Amino acid sequence: MNHDDVKSNVLTTTLESAINWGRKNSLWPMPFGTACCGIEFMAVLAARTDISRFGAEAIRFSPRQSDLLIVAGRISIKMMPVLIRIYEQMPEPKWVISMGACASSGGVFDTYSVIQGVDQFIPVDVYIPGCPPRPEGVVESLLKIQDLVDKEKLSDYALSDTK
Amino acid sequence: MLLEKAISDVKESFQEAILDVTEFSGERSIHIKCDRILDILSFFKEAGFEFLADLTAVDNLTLGGFERFAVVYHLLSHESVERVTVKAYLPEEKPTLRSVESLWKTADWQEREVYDLYGITFESHPNMTRILNPDTFDGHPLRKDYPRRGRIERSDFPLVKRGIRKEDETP
Known part of the structure; x- marks a missing residue:
């Protein structure tokens, strides 16, 4: 093997960026669809916008197999404990999208039974405005x-004080 | 056809329980006291109004009426395609009336919904529990004196933080 073969066949990088590259191009979303945003999300999966172009077509309905939670729709007071439990069941690292006006702020449903934004209780990374969003x-x-996945630090997920 | 005869028969048989009989855009309503509800509805069922189309309630706090609450029964006759509305009025203190689940099975869940949202209880109902709100819910939110934005129920949840939770931490 001469020097030119090595240059054209070997790529050096850090482990961190290799892992982040793999993660960001194979996000497995878990849709938490409770309303019309859930229907709109089905259109996102369909041929016209087709999120498999970004490696995110493997929709999992089990939180244990997914790393991206998409809260699509209004969350009622009876549903919020379920959402919290599902979020906690997802393995780290995980990201959350709050899709639409209802998940982000309660939308037009300013009543006793609708949570006024899921970000009051679970961490949200990206909000999508719209009712429903395109x-x-x-x-x-x-x-x-x-982009967020690309900036992840592996050291954030190491337990510093493991027993 | 069926309706006129049924209404005049009910007027005759349950004279002391009937408060008023009204008509609005062709729909007849019978306003009654709540204590004879089971007898009057069985009477209508035998008279041909065999279908309970809806069972709901009204809070008359701002509307005015004979009493604070009214439980509303919408009956339909499949034979003559006529409808009749029966409104049973209940007092504000301990609103209770007989369950009609023995006449129509569909009343089971609808009475539970009325109980959940208005706090009206139904005697001899097989399972008088909440149906929509969580079991721990306090109050009856469709009453007119319940605050629209609720008390604290929509903001009373644990805060989940980012990152891996340590063993001794609670969410």
Whole structure:
């Protein structure tokens, strides 16, 4: 093997950026669809906008197999404990998209039974405005999540005081 | 056809329980006291109004009426395609009336919904528990004196933080 073969066949990088590159291009979303945003999310998966172009087509309905929670729709007081439990069941690292006006702020449902924004209780990374948002908005938020994944530090997920 | 005869028969048989009979855009309503509700509805069922189309309630706090609450039964006759509305009025203190679940099975969940949202209890109902709100919920939110934005129920949840939770931490 001469020197030119090595140059054209070997790529050096850090482990961190290699892992982040893999993660950001294979996000497995868990849709928490409770209203019309859930229907709009199905359109995002369909042929016209097709999020498999970004490696995010593997929709998992089990939180244990996914790393991106998409809260699509209004969350009632009876549903919020379920959402918190599902968020906690997802393995780290994980990201959350709050899709639409209802998930982000309660939308027009300013009543006793609707949570006025899921970010009051669970951490949200990206908000999508709209009622419901256009599929292009969801794709944009996915790209924003990919940017966030790219900036991850592996050291953030090491337990410093493991027993 | 069926309706006129049924209404005049009910007027005759339950004279002391009937408060008023009204008509609005072709729909007849019978306003009654709540204590004879089971007898009057069985009477209508035998008279041909065999279908309970809806069972709901009204809070008359701002509307005015015979009493604070009214439980509303919408009956339909499939034979003559006529409808009749029966309104049973209940007092503000301990609103209670007989369950009609023995006449129509569909009343089971609808009475639970009325109980959940208005706090009206139904005697001899097989399972008088909440149906929409969580079991721990306090109050009856469709009453007119319940605050629209609730008390604290929509902001009373644990805060989940980012990152891996340590063993001894609670969410």
